[in-house]
Amino acid sequence: MLTIVGNNFGGNCTGQQLKVVQDKYHAVVNGSITVDTSQAAYKQATVLEIKVDGLAIKNSGPAAVYATMFYGGIHRITVVRAWFEDQETLRLEKVLGWPENCQYQLTFQCLFIPFGLDCLAYYQRKTDVALSGAPEGFLIFNSNVKLFDDWAFFFITFERFATAEPETPINLTLTGLTEDIEHDFFLVYNDPTLEEYGSGYVDLSLVGNSLLIEDGLPALANAAAGRKFIKGAVIYE
Amino acid sequence: MFNAIGNNFGAGEIRFKSYQQPTYVILNTRFFMDPTTPEYQAADVLEITVPKLSIDRSANSVALIVFRDRRQSYGSADSYDAGSAARSWIKDDHTICIEKLACMEGKGKLCVYIYSMYIQLNQGLPAERHSKLALNVTPSPICCEFYRDSFIVVKEKWVFLYIGKGTTPSGGSYQPWEGVVDNLPTDIQAIVPFYGGNNQYNNNYTSISEVTLKAGKYIHPYRTPSNSGTGIFGYFVRGDNQGEVIPDIPMADDVTRCRLIIKNEETMTSSYEADFVIEGCTGPINVGVVGKFVSPGVNNYAGYNLNEQSKKIPGGSFSVVCRTNAGHKLAIYDAFSYSELNNSQRNITCRCSAARYEEVEVFDTSVYTYSGTR
Numbered sequence: 001m002l003t004i005v006g007n008n009f010g011g012n013c014t015g016q017q018l019k020v021v022q023d024k025y026h027a028v029v030n031g032s033i034t035v036d037t038s039q040a041a042y043k044q045a046t047v048l049e050i051k052v053d054g055l056a057i058k059n060s061g062p063a064a065v066y067a068t069m070f071y072g073g074i075h076r077i078t079v080v081r082a083w084f085e086d087q088e089t090l091r092l093e094k095v096l097g098w099p100e101n102c103q104y105q106l107t108f109q110c111l112f113i114p115f116g117l118d119c120l121a122y123y124q125r126k127t128d129v130a131l132s133g134a135p136e137g138f139l140i141f142n143s144n145v146k147l148f149d150d151w152a153f154f155f156i157t158f159e160r161f162a163t164a165e166p167e168t169p170i171n172l173t174l175t176g177l178t179e180d181i182e183h184d185f186f187l188v189y190n191d192p193t194l195e196e197y198g199s200g201y202v203d204l205s206l207v208g209n210s211l212l213i214e215d216g217l218p219a220l221a222n223a224a225a226g227r228k229f230i231k232g233a234v235i236y237e
Numbered sequence: 238m239f240n241a242i243g244n245n246f247g248a249g250e251i252r253f254k255s256y257q258q259p260t261y262v263i264l265n266t267r268f269f270m271d272p273t274t275p276e277y278q279a280a281d282v283l284e285i286t287v288p289k290l291s292i293d294r295s296a297n298s299v300a301l302i303v304f305r306d307r308r309q310s311y312g313s314a315d316s317y318d319a320g321s322a323a324r325s326w327i328k329d330d331h332t333i334c335i336e337k338l339a340c341m342e343g344k345g346k347l348c349v350y351i352y353s354m355y356i357q358l359n360q361g362l363p364a365e366r367h368s369k370l371a372l373n374v375t376p377s378p379i380c381c382e383f384y385r386d387s388f389i390v391v392k393e394k395w396v397f398l399y400i401g402k403g404t405t406p407s408g409g410s411y412q413p414w415e416g417v418v419d420n421l422p423t424d425i426q427a428i429v430p431f432y433g434g435n436n437q438y439n440n441n442y443t444s445i446s447e448v449t450l451k452a453g454k455y456i457h458p459y460r461t462p463s464n465s466g467t468g469i470f471g472y473f474v475r476g477d478n479q480g481e482v483i484p485d486i487p488m489a490d491d492v493t494r495c496r497l498i499i500k501n502e503e504t505m506t507s508s509y510e511a512d513f514v515i516e517g518c519t520g521p522i523n524v525g526v527v528g529k530f531v532s533p534g535v536n537n538y539a540g541y542n543l544n545e546q547s548k549k550i551p552g553g554s555f556s557v558v559c560r561t562n563a564g565h566k567l568a569i570y571d572a573f574s575y576s577e578l579n580n581s582q583r584n585i586t587c588r589c590s591a592a593r594y595e596e597v598e599v600f601d602t603s604v605y606t607y608s609g610t611r
Contacts, residue, residue, distance in 0.1 A: 063602045
């Protein structure tokens with residue numbers, strides 16, 4: 001676990017823990033913290049800074065951390081740049097352009113890679129996944145899924161992800177996974193009506209070999225054109 | 238670098254790069270505002286509240302206000318972005334003011350650029366004269382020429398820059414322009430308005446497009462043609478200005494590392510902007526991708542040849558999330574390079590789900606997947 005021992009933006013995350021799987025070559029971090037942009041400390045900060053205890057890598061290049069908020073009746077999502085400045089300091093970009101005095105969540109489903117390592121690299125075998133028995137409205141376009149001993153990398157792009165019955169629970173069977181994984185993802189979609197506040201998202205859970213959306217797809221997400229996707233480096237429960 | 242404490246027109250966070258002296262202040266910023274908000278409509282003058290400045294009132298200076306106007310033409314999105322200048326001044330040591338341009342209401346979200354010097358009123362000090370240097374551009378791969386009266390004043394902490402656009406190269410009107418600029422310090426980094434030229438859909442305004450000044454280079458990713466008499470004009474604060482601490486992955490000297498470097502001035506084979514550093518480490522191969530580019534469009538690909546060092550990375554593919562400059566939306570960026578069957582032909586092919594010509598930023602990590610025949 002990474003323990004948060006301080007921050008510079010007036011957040012109440014100090015004392016909170018983030019899950020981590022790490023060695024000296026990488027750190028996979030999972031967890032979520034809340035940011036309140038009405039805090040004076042947040043307004044003063046140029047870059048968000050979180051002090052952590054328990055990190056194994058000495059620094060890292062940038063990785064993308066999800067920023068999410070609920071605005072105008074829609075769940076919004078974008079990414080911000082995050083990096084380990086040193087073994088004790090995690091830094092994150094602020095979200096610019098979102099409404100003033102709002103709250104947003106920063107969700108870590110990411111892989112941090114340190115600078116300057118020499119090593120022998122090898123390929124990790126890709127796990128082929130597929131939707132089994134899914135209705136016609138659901139089709140995977142491509143996937144990049146890697147299973148490791150204690151974490152997994154998921155990137156699945158859907159050519160189609162729409163149902164004839166919006167707002168009703170969705171339960172799809174995902175075949176090919178050899179690990180029993182339980183984790184929540186953001187299913188990201190785009191729509192012109194979203195305007196300036198990021199993409200839209202729907203909470204999607206992977207439980208074993210089931211992809212679940214408990215509340216079903218909202219009408220906007222269901223009708224959104226273009227490919228939807230999930231992406232995350234996730235630690236097994 | 239400092240953040241504004243607040244504003245009276247409903248804009249989000251505003252961040253300034255600054256250089257402050259007892260007699261003048263140089264401010265650099267770029268932010269968006271929405272004229273439809275109640276706060277904007279209630280304001281007579283746009284006021285930004287900031288931490289204490291070094292001067293308590295200034296003479297008039299300038300802010301450039303720009304609206305976006307993109308139109309589809311023969312399958313591509315042409316830019317007719319346009320704008321005008323507004324008065325800007327420092328009212329007191331905590332307040333920066335900008336004139337409200339009523340004519341721009343109804344034009345959608347507005348972008349404000351400030352690259353200006355604010356001079357203390359009634360100071361009465363002896364004037365200092367600065368020396369200017371000529372500016373020339375070395376095109377790579379294609380770029381307009383600069384007017385011969387283009388010049389720069391280089392000071393320790395800031396520069397003043399005037400670029401007049403000269404001849405557009407044959408066939409280059411719609412191409413991305415990029416060039417190395419003589420005498421432009423490498424520590425200047427800014428997204429600046431490039432103004433002037435005809436705009437058939439917005440006759441009452443000046444055409445505006447955005448240029449990036451970075452690492453001694455002038456990068457103009459996409460613009461429509463315009464006549465001479467256009468260019469860049471402004472004061473730019475040098476260096477990272479205490480706090481711009483977002484890192485780039487350092488360039489590799491060590492060839493034993495799996496590292497892919499695509500520098501568009503050397504290797505770009507299509508007209509799409511790209512500047513990536515991809516670093517891999519230990520097995521399984523993890524890659525970090527950092528760069529900016531213009532999307533070739535959802536169903537299009539952009540191909541890049543790799544430089545010699547980059548050919549050492551084994552063939553493979555990766556997928557990362559990228560962020561567009563259109564409302565922070567997310568898109569998918571896929572790339573793959575071929576296996577080691579023919580290293581002399583090694584290239585990388587990229588695909589992005591963002592709309593064509595959308596400017597996209599990548600700063601994500603991924604796991605590299607084998608894509609060869611082994």
